[in-house]
Amino acid sequence: MRRLHSDAGGPWSQRRRCAAVSGHEDVLDHVETSEDDRYDALPVTLTLAKWRCLTDPTAGEFPAWEAWVTAMQVGCGLFAAGTATEGPVPCRVGSTGEVKHLPATGPQDYLHAGNWLTSFYLAVVCRENDRVNQLAQVPVSFLRESGAEFDEYIYAWVETLQHFWFGRQETWDTLITAIDGTTPEAAEIAGPELMLKILHPPLELFHRYLRRETEQFNAALVDALTWHKEYWTANEARSLSGEGLVALGPLAIACMAYDADMPVEVESEYLRGPSCDGPGWVSSTPDTETRGTARRPMASHRRASRRTQALAGLLRGQGRKECRRVRWLPHAAVRYHPQERTMTVVVTRHGAPGPNDEGYAEALGKSLAMSIGWLDDSTSMIDSAFSKALLNFQAHCAPDPRAAKVETWEAVVTAMQIGAALFAVTRADEGTIRCRIGHEARNLQAIGPRPYADAGNWLTTFWLAVICRDRERLTALCEIPLEQLRSSDDAYDEYVYAWVSTLQDYWLQRPTLVENLTATLQGSHPDAVRIAPRDLLQNVLYPPINLFYRFLRQDGPGFNQALVEALESHKAYWTADEDREKDPTGAVALAVLAVTCLAYDSGIPIQADSGYLPKHLLERAWLGEFEI
Template sequence: MAEAVVSAAREDFTNRIGREVHSMSKAGRMATYEWQAIADEFLDYLGALSVATPDLDSAEAKAALKDASEAAAGAVAYAAYHPHCTFHVFLEYVNFGMSYDPGDDSPAERVTPGEWTDALCLAVLRDKAQWHGEAFHFARQKFAEQAQGTPAGELVTGWTAVVLDHTGDDEEYPPGARAKLAAVDGALDRIRTRAAETGEALLDRPDSVALHALRALLVEDREAFDATLADLLTAHAAVQGPAASPSTLVPLVPVALSALAYRTLGWTPAVRTDYLPHALVTGFESQGPRVAGFGEDRRPDAVAALAAGPLVVERPACERDGIQRVGAMYDAYLQEAFTAGEGKPLAVARLSSVMDDQKRLFQWRAGNPGDLVDAQLATLRLASQMGAALFRIALAEPGTDVEVSIGGRTLRYAAERGRSAGAGYWQTAVAFALITGVREDLAPLVLTGPTFAHPDGSAFTAYRAALHAYLKGTEPEAAARRALQEAEKAKDWGFAMPPAVLLSQLVEGDEESFNLALADALETHRAYYQVADRGDGPEASVNLDVLALACHARRRGWSIRVESPYLPQYLLQAAEPL
């Protein structure tokens, strides 16, 4: 494949795909063509990534696969549901979604058998085929009759039986192996009949060969499966040229067949080729976390590694230019926020805004080698005082004025319990208080809590409640278990969740498991910010919640046996045991 083709697929992909998606959304209704086009862009990118990383074992590749799958499933859903049903498509990589309501403002559409198969293969690779099963079922109905006897149409029949557990016999659900085999054999028979009628060598077509591979899986004939998979890959490679699309580097049908074989029967591909990226075949298989909540399921190898020496978590380069200018700008905002009109109290909303500024400034600086220790400590102390002040203001009687001390100044605010005393600001304020270790700053946060001003309602609600319960010492274990349950639910929601497993080790009082979970939390943070342009933001350099719990654990007298740029040593050293 030409290097220029691969380079073009990778160049500025994050910005390019974002522009294309938003341009499509403004041009009119996004239907099957648009979702399919987006899926193709992600597949080209995935193929281009495989040139440098043949196994595709990276956070970026996983994210690209996810949105390729969701976009392709979006095309299938549109064909299945529009204009009769409500459905929704969301792409995490570009943070874009589209909702559809019933209506006849545009005609119904369909996908081709080939597009249906590609979408199903992507769903198989993400273990989401059953999740989208209804959409695949209804989309298939629109072409099933016309495609009967064709290799492409009958391969869909095979996928439907083997993967979606639908053989056409509603009385037997889920169908057994015999019923699935009968469905696949029936599909092959119809291809033979059509081949005899037309004189075409339909059984030699790739889709027919893939159907034979599905049959080999059903009867667990590994020799036949390996042979048909090799035939598919050989035929695929033979027709590729320098101008081929990068997506051809990841042939979906062979990869999905290999994934099914590996995940259901434990068969590793007999054919060693970059056409079968290891991560896609195995489902990005890994050893899993070092430890689960409350010290459960500790991996013996991880425990041994921790005993042998500190665990090291590297951080990608995230040095920033222009931080001095940013700091000067934030200083100017700070002066404005602390300057009131004659006889008037200061605005609470400005206080929460400048606390966010100090948070970003700390994170920007933390990404630079040899960040300024004194400046960082001053920023943290100031931010901690701001967070405490927000909730001292909330504690005061509404309608009164309250004085708070920030940075050596005594400032007057009108007491209120608005947005600035919300759950998000509470979580940030607690993080600063735990990092600095100033008990006076933590006190109003313990007295109030995340829902003092108004209900939370976010995905972080359970974690914040657990953190508050831990700080108060009020049934922290039950609250931490709820946080773990919510974190498990949110695994595939596309945003970074707070460190519930790490918090549970503090609740349990398990120092060893805390260190194991600390390494896991930092690696999870790193992986999240290695996707798309997330690493361009200040949050990439340090996870405030994780750092806060590490500093707090240090003050409990625990040894922090994880070394990482994500954990500035000067802060851990400053967190002397109480």
């Protein structure tokens, strides 16, 4: 059998590479003006990328990596231009920063599901989160408009990858539909050999990756690569084709697994990981792999070629000459629950409990207790006590992210009690107000209006009362007239007051709920906001509003998608720089947690898990532990 795939030096292969390079340059020169060249752009640039792997040993700082990036940029650019409402659409192509301005084309015969998958795989291999996100928003209906004929499974497969990227619960259902559609009985267009050896294996690999089944994943990867080789060496015409030089679908799924820290224990000329000193991979011999693990047959019978080493760079996400060194990861990890056929999206909390966190929380609790004691004689210090109580709650959540300790429950209750007391004593001008704080009932002196009894502190206290499921305090808060919460120094954007009104309308069942929520949504648009910094608005202040809207609609899937996005936005904000990352304020997504409590209590299944959402507060595990 002639194995041209590994022939990097023969004169025939050299001629093919020269033709690929010249064709690639011609297509890119005319891609802005020629529909024919746009039709050819993705297959031509992808072919060059595959041929480059024959000669470039790193796929990194040399032309091989640039060729892969260019193919990815072209594929994603074509879909960006196709789905744009108006043009020209600027698309960066190549490592030099050249920008091509493509016309807004609408649906085209080359903008089909097959090219979408190719572009998606390329974006994953290149670890291009932004372009993966762009592709994931291309409607399946748009792909169908291309008029290209595919078996129906391919659209379920596209939907699966889109659902997965956005952390949607439908991922598992559409994956099952896609897998069922690859059976010989269901496939009407693709031949049985093509389906079995090329089209179906990436779905099986993704299934094993999704369930984090390392052993089964590696077995499926061996099968996928073996079948790939069998298919592309079945006759001379296939052997001479550059299309089979790289198993693109398996390579992309293997990149996902590698970035998720799954041990990928397979090497091949079609797919190879780092050598034995590479992180998380194993060394190889011609027929087996050994490194204290079970032996596995290799999909190739030859030692790693130069092309193999090139693919190793792609798997490691290395070789960016001008690009950021970022590992590709989906938006969040996904846990599969086989009995329920549902998935929980996991958004990890930044940082880790430090050795001094518990001591700090304990010391802060003692300091707070002293501040509470002083309130009996000096109620005007309640603002300071409230700030310290919030910090105390956040400090307790740092070493106890699931709120599994009663001390954390006491901390959140105390913060809620002080916040409610703050508004109680500032609404009255004289007399004493009986307030329970900690485990004691106290008579606090009324102090009349204070500037800190504002909309910001009202929202914080409202969220705390929701988390504590304190209906009495919620009602008292919602009966406070909005005008009493307006800041004299104009410290808040106008939408904040509409937001307060929305929450009051909801709790008191007022008819103006929709009107005020609409005003909140419109007023929180970046163009309408003049006080809050944009990154704070988009990552922290707006997500709870969107989440509340989904809750009101009882839109379970939409709520969970918005919840994952809110948690990721919260994490992005609180890890944007070193100062924020050290700030305990980011330990809990307070408003997001509160709205999620409302959804949980209404029966919406919560399919996200995060240290930003303490599990036992969400599930009201401590309710009734003591009087609040």
